Amino acid sequence: MTRAFIALVSKDLKLFFTDRRAVVLSLVAPIAIGSFFGYIFNGDGDRTEIGRVQVLVVDEDRSPISQDLVAQLKADAALEVTLATPVEAREAVRRAQAAVAVELPPRFGADAAGAFFGGRARKKAEVRLLYDPSRATEASMVQGILVGHVMQSVSKEMFTGPTGRAAIGDALTQLERDTTMRPDERGALQDLLRGAGRWNDTSRAAGSGGAGGGLTIPFDVKKEAMTSRRGVPYNGYAHSFAGMGVQFVLFMAIEMGLGLLLQQRDGLWRRLRAAPLSRGVLLGARSVSTALQSLFILFFMFLFARVVFGVRVDGSLAGFIGIAVAFSLMTASFGLLIAGLGRTPEGTRALSIVATLVLVMLGGAWVPTFVFPQWLQKLTVVVPTRWAVDGLDATTWRGLGFSSVAWPIVFLLGTAMICGSLAVARFRWDAD
Amino acid sequence: MYDINGLTKRYGNVVAADGVSFRADEGEAIGLLGPNGAGKTTTVSMIAGLLRPDAGEVLIAGRPLCGDTDPIKREIGLVTQDIALVADLSALDNLLFFAALYDLDRPTARRAAADALDLVGLADRARHKVRTFSGGMKRRLNLAAALLHDPRILLLDEPIVGVDPQSRNAIFDNLETLKRRGKTLLYTTHYMEEAERLCDRVVIIDHGKVIADDTLQGLYRLLPASNLLSIELEDREGRVDLEQLRALPPVKTVEFANGALRIGVSDLAAATPFVLQWLVDHGHRYRHAVTERADLETVFLSLTGRTLRDR
Numbered sequence: 001m002t003r004a005f006i007a008l009v010s011k012d013l014k015l016f017f018t019d020r021r022a023v024v025l026s027l028v029a030p031i032a033i034g035s036f037f038g039y040i041f042n043g044d045g046d047r048t049e050i051g052r053v054q055v056l057v058v059d060e061d062r063s064p065i066s067q068d069l070v071a072q073l074k075a076d077a078a079l080e081v082t083l084a085t086p087v088e089a090r091e092a093v094r095r096a097q098a099a100v101a102v103e104l105p106p107r108f109g110a111d112a113a114g115a116f117f118g119g120r121a122r123k124k125a126e127v128r129l130l131y132d133p134s135r136a137t138e139a140s141m142v143q144g145i146l147v148g149h150v151m152q153s154v155s156k157e158m159f160t161g162p163t164g165r166a167a168i169g170d171a172l173t174q175l176e177r178d179t180t181m182r183p184d185e186r187g188a189l190q191d192l193l194r195g196a197g198r199w200n201d202t203s204r205a206a207g208s209g210g211a212g213g214g215l216t217i218p219f220d221v222k223k224e225a226m227t228s229r230r231g232v233p234y235n236g237y238a239h240s241f242a243g244m245g246v247q248f249v250l251f252m253a254i255e256m257g258l259g260l261l262l263q264q265r266d267g268l269w270r271r272l273r274a275a276p277l278s279r280g281v282l283l284g285a286r287s288v289s290t291a292l293q294s295l296f297i298l299f300f301m302f303l304f305a306r307v308v309f310g311v312r313v314d315g316s317l318a319g320f321i322g323i324a325v326a327f328s329l330m331t332a333s334f335g336l337l338i339a340g341l342g343r344t345p346e347g348t349r350a351l352s353i354v355a356t357l358v359l360v361m362l363g364g365a366w367v368p369t370f371v372f373p374q375w376l377q378k379l380t381v382v383v384p385t386r387w388a389v390d391g392l393d394a395t396t397w398r399g400l401g402f403s404s405v406a407w408p409i410v411f412l413l414g415t416a417m418i419c420g421s422l423a424v425a426r427f428r429w430d431a432d
Numbered sequence: 433m434y435d436i437n438g439l440t441k442r443y444g445n446v447v448a449a450d451g452v453s454f455r456a457d458e459g460e461a462i463g464l465l466g467p468n469g470a471g472k473t474t475t476v477s478m479i480a481g482l483l484r485p486d487a488g489e490v491l492i493a494g495r496p497l498c499g500d501t502d503p504i505k506r507e508i509g510l511v512t513q514d515i516a517l518v519a520d521l522s523a524l525d526n527l528l529f530f531a532a533l534y535d536l537d538r539p540t541a542r543r544a545a546a547d548a549l550d551l552v553g554l555a556d557r558a559r560h561k562v563r564t565f566s567g568g569m570k571r572r573l574n575l576a577a578a579l580l581h582d583p584r585i586l587l588l589d590e591p592i593v594g595v596d597p598q599s600r601n602a603i604f605d606n607l608e609t610l611k612r613r614g615k616t617l618l619y620t621t622h623y624m625e626e627a628e629r630l631c632d633r634v635v636i637i638d639h640g641k642v643i644a645d646d647t648l649q650g651l652y653r654l655l656p657a658s659n660l661l662s663i664e665l666e667d668r669e670g671r672v673d674l675e676q677l678r679a680l681p682p683v684k685t686v687e688f689a690n691g692a693l694r695i696g697v698s699d700l701a702a703a704t705p706f707v708l709q710w711l712v713d714h715g716h717r718y719r720h721a722v723t724e725r726a727d728l729e730t731v732f733l734s735l736t737g738r739t740l741r742d743r
Contacts, residue, residue, distance in 0.1 A: 003532050003535050003536075003537070004532055004533045004534075004535060006532070007528075007529050007532030007533060008533075010529075011518065011521070011529050014521065014525075015518065015520055015521070018520050018521075019520070266514050266516070267512035267513065267514030267515055267516030267517075267574075268514075268516045268517065268518065270477070270480075270482055270510065270512045270514075270516060271510060271512055271516040271530065271577070271578075272533065273480075273481070273482045273500075274480045274481065274482060274505065274508065274510040275505065275530075275533040275534060276500070276501050276502060276503055276505040276506055276534070277500065277501065277533060278500050278501050279500060430482075430483050430484060
């Protein structure tokens with residue numbers, strides 16, 4: 001029985017490796033797609049051009065404040081700023097050539113300066129943000145950046161520029177006329193404005209800008225990517241190769257299942273069945289050979305990713321191997337289940353491809369599951385492909401230990417057992 | 433060597449095998465003859481253990497065949513109707529693979545493969561991929577693959593379908609060799625020439641039922657005449673007195689169609705001059721005359737009213 005089992009597995013492997021074109025294709029396709037997804041999902045984590053948002057800026061004001069604001073926006077590393085006319089800006093956003101356009105209308109600077117010290121009574125300056133609704137996230141990001149730069153530009157002008165000097169004088173005049181304010185409050189505010197005016201005069205006389213940076217956001221954000229260890233950047237290829245590996249290994253399972261259905265129609269299957277072999281040996285050997293082919297594909301992909309993109313198994317190597325083996329076995333038994341439930345190869349192909357794509361999609365193989373809505377994230381914890389993708393992520397770029405993948409391995413093996421048992425029970429042996 | 437008792441298999445309302453029974457002694461060659469769809473392959477599948485019968489049993493050397501792993505299956509070699517080979521492996525690798533399924537160790541498997549390749553005349557192509565073989569060569573290798581574990585029973589399910597005459601003769605030579613070596617053969621076909629050449633006994637099956645089971649001689653005895661004398665007359669209208677002709681002592685049957693007489697006779701040597709002289713004496717001139725031996729086709733026609741191949 002053992003000799004027969006080994007012969008069956010060897011035969012399948014020999015056939016797999018004999019067809020060199022098929023082997024190359026089964027490796028090239030997932031590697032190519034994995035590389036593509038890895039690149040667009042932040043690649044090796046060092047590139048910044050991916051995060052730069054294209055912004056068109058329309059400056060109809062041409063005031064010192066608006067010009068300083070444009071200069072600050074241009075200097076921002078997160079933005080790629082181009083000046084445009086109002087018409088150009090609208091057309092470009094409508095045609096998806098830019099995600100966001102910022103319009104600074106006439107009197108933007110004057111209104112902003114007036115409102116800075118003028119309280120609620122003064123009309124606020126208005127900034128129009130035109131955005132592509134399919135890229136609302138980028139619009140929110142630009143809005144946040146814009147607030148910081150507007151505060152900095154306006155405050156800078158208030159404390160150092162002629163517009164600020166005029167605004168302070170205007171505010172003091174308004175204050176003199178204001179009869180609603182208590183005298184002590186009015187006096188305190190007048191002192192504050194006169195102090196700001198003196199600071200403005202001093203700064204202009206010195207020609208340095210003084211505190212001249214203007215008001216700034218009073219904190220700096222220190223970002224730290226929580227990868228395997230401090231200083232190791234996130235490598236997007238690790239996730240994309242895990243996802244594409246899972247997807248293509250599942251496709252291999254479909255082929256295996258359909259192959260079994262097709263084999264039932266030919267003489268070879270009759271000859272195999274005529275030998276004194278149990279059903280477990282016949283199907284088990286097929287599962288093992290498929291699992292070995294799957295493992296080969298997964299390991300080759302990650303070897304490629306290691307050499308070309310620097311993807312490392314920074315966590316438990318045993319966990320990585322455990323996930324790969326368990327998922328390969330689960331995949332093979334999934335293929336058996338396809339053969340067990342299917343009636344004809346033709347009818348089964350479309351159904352099994354849909355089932356596989358759903359498994360792949362919900363498993364986070366295309367995009368990480370954290371972008372899913374919360375309810376979907378909770379739902380997908382029962383999807384085996386997610387255990388595989390999360391497990392591979394955990395042992396590669398997250399750098400986690402074996403304990404983090406122990407349960408996923410158990411679940412994958414359990415699923416393999418269930419699928420395998422169902423397949424053996426449902427397989428149509430009496431094919432004549 | 434084997435006993436088939438009342439094998440029945442139904443697919444819904446269709447009865448593929450209906451109480452099929454026959455037996456074979458060691459070294460005997462049985463022909464299972466019937467038209468397409470008669471139930472031959474279903475019967476062979478049940479004997480080989482591929483198909484579970486709804487009723488009946490298969491006894492191999494007196495023991496019932498039970499389950500997939502029954503060691504008694506080692507006594508059976510199956511030559512399938514379809515080519516059962518791995519096209520991308522060499523002939524030798526195919527045979528080593530099939531030998532391993534019967535748990536033959538490597539040296540034994542190599543010896544068995546070499547013997548089988550010698551028998552079917554493919555020793556010089558052992559290392560060639562099956563994909564490169566002609567149809568006839570594949571058929572020969574298909575036979576070799578069933579011999580590796582030295583089975584005592586060979587089930588041959590239409591093993592020469594679509595084969596050129598040269599390869600067919602080669603395979604028949606192989607089968608005759610195997611028969612001489614004492615193998616028990618069950619040969620299914622709807623070509624009576626094949627059964628007549630190889631088989632000691634013929635089981636005729638139709639609509640899943642055995643309608644005859646006898647030696648060739650026994651089956652021919654079922655016919656009213658063992659030979660046919662066909663005579664084409666110059667006068668195609670033929671005003672032959674068929675009743676008078678039928679009354680002649682050596683004549684068993686008489687038919688007239690398309691200007692030709694078909695006369696069934698038992699003793700061809702005695703009847704031929706007698707009939708020809710009778711025609712001359714009664715003013716009938718003939719263009720030519722041929723004799724035919726009654727065959728299994730005739731037997732099948734006689735038993736069912738249909739021909740074997742016109743289905």
